[in-house]
Amino acid sequence: MAFAITQTCCNDASCIAVCPVNCIHPTPGEPGFGTTEMLYVDPKACIDCGACADACPVDAIFPVADLPGPLKPYARINADYYADRPPALASAEHAPMFHDWDPPEFARAIPADFPALDVAVVGTGPAGMYAVADLLLHTNARVTLIDRLPVPGGLIRYGVAPDHPSTKKIGETFARFHDHPRLRLRLGVRVGAEVTAAELAQRHDAVIYAVGASSARSLEIPGEQLAGSLAATTVVAWYNGHPDVPADAVDPSAERVVVVGNGNVALDVARILTADPRTLEGTTIAPEALARLHTSKVREVVLLARRGPEVAAYTVPELLALLQRTDVDVVVDDADPRTAQAIDAAAPLDKAGLLQGLKREPVDLAAPPPPGRRRIVLRFHSAPREVLGDTEVRGLRVTGPDGEVEIATGQVVRAVGYRGIPVPGLPFDEDSGTIPHHEGRVADRPGTYVVGWIKRGPSGGIGANKACAGETIGALLADAVAGRLRPRRRRLTSRLLGRTAS
Numbered sequence: 001m002a003f004a005i006t007q008t009c010c011n012d013a014s015c016i017a018v019c020p021v022n023c024i025h026p027t028p029g030e031p032g033f034g035t036t037e038m039l040y041v042d043p044k045a046c047i048d049c050g051a052c053a054d055a056c057p058v059d060a061i062f063p064v065a066d067l068p069g070p071l072k073p074y075a076r077i078n079a080d081y082y083a084d085r086p087p088a089l090a091s092a093e094h095a096p097m098f099h100d101w102d103p104p105e106f107a108r109a110i111p112a113d114f115p116a117l118d119v120a121v122v123g124t125g126p127a128g129m130y131a132v133a134d135l136l137l138h139t140n141a142r143v144t145l146i147d148r149l150p151v152p153g154g155l156i157r158y159g160v161a162p163d164h165p166s167t168k169k170i171g172e173t174f175a176r177f178h179d180h181p182r183l184r185l186r187l188g189v190r191v192g193a194e195v196t197a198a199e200l201a202q203r204h205d206a207v208i209y210a211v212g213a214s215s216a217r218s219l220e221i222p223g224e225q226l227a228g229s230l231a232a233t234t235v236v237a238w239y240n241g242h243p244d245v246p247a248d249a250v251d252p253s254a255e256r257v258v259v260v261g262n263g264n265v266a267l268d269v270a271r272i273l274t275a276d277p278r279t280l281e282g283t284t285i286a287p288e289a290l291a292r293l294h295t296s297k298v299r300e301v302v303l304l305a306r307r308g309p310e311v312a313a314y315t316v317p318e319l320l321a322l323l324q325r326t327d328v329d330v331v332v333d334d335a336d337p338r339t340a341q342a343i344d345a346a347a348p349l350d351k352a353g354l355l356q357g358l359k360r361e362p363v364d365l366a367a368p369p370p371p372g373r374r375r376i377v378l379r380f381h382s383a384p385r386e387v388l389g390d391t392e393v394r395g396l397r398v399t400g401p402d403g404e405v406e407i408a409t410g411q412v413v414r415a416v417g418y419r420g421i422p423v424p425g426l427p428f429d430e431d432s433g434t435i436p437h438h439e440g441r442v443a444d445r446p447g448t449y450v451v452g453w454i455k456r457g458p459s460g461g462i463g464a465n466k467a468c469a470g471e472t473i474g475a476l477l478a479d480a481v482a483g484r485l486r487p488r489r490r491r492l493t494s495r496l497l498g499r500t501a502s
Contacts, residue, residue: 026039057170060166128210162283223393255297273301312351329373420458
């Protein structure tokens, strides 16, 4: 009996590091690592030891025989990944003693008597916490962990949907470092207000910025500023109780909501807005948001995608989770013939193939939603052109196969991506929404580093930040050993290394 990785896989490779037979792929260094939707167990090579399940920080790994009903497709999803690949390992007897890759945190040469660095990490989300974990577990550094919010957690606390408790569980792993004897936690501290970037640089040997990408991309269409036109970042922050977003930021009084975009965040928004509020009781949802959902009039959410189902931005695990709900209907608007063609031509477990069992029909989006159960409508090959209304949203004009059409709606949510915002005192690339860097080193700022989305842009899930942090910490330590940090630290390290400071 083999194990299988399932929906909540975070891709951080903790399972790979403990597998004794190298049967989980892709591994760091292999094509696809960091870009695949999840990791996969080779059922032919798995020896059923369970080490991967014990190491998984988000409880995503189960024995195939024990997969609950909604997760049973993952047995085939794991096996299908290896269908056109050679077996990961012929047998446990031939397993390598060590993996053929080195976690980035160990690919370093630090003198045994190297002095403890004082490092500030700005941001308590996954990127910042992977950097903190690397420093505390593999160096003798003293860390000051800073966040502008009154509570830590970042994306885990305020970005993960409340009905995904397993994904949020990784926050428990990170939280254990908050009480580490070499860490000081400073909350409610904003860079540019309570402290400047220059002051942080002066007080520490190195500063790492893990501030994420907290703003939303614009649709750049007329009417986007109308009341009832919201960013998905606002909706997500609302149902997660973010202190920057008021409890009345979202008004669920429209019968139809159009979400522009079809990535995982768009699916999160659609899922929460159409959920039976009783199923969210006992989760981490904000009490004020839950109270509003109990009085919600939303009966339909339309997910609007510019391209076809075969290239949808959501992941297969997130789509599977949506399709397995029993309290909402999911319908494909097949007004555009290309949608049906793509679905019919797809393999069963591809993004488009998973839609094969759904009801397909041309949906009259100019009329009110039909009575009965709540539903989610997937509309592909349709781009927004204008948000309609005088002072508030009354519709959305979109493209269709026979020309532009109007969708009757009282709320439009744009879920077309995130964007970083400038940090006062640091360089910023307006085109990419990131801080310019080389391997994590901020341009023209010795001793200043970046990690996570502010480093690489809003791509990759939670686990992608582990390798990203490893690269940045590796660069920081290399600079420290080579004496490339601030002048005060260079004089000290030069003396330790037997050189005369200039």
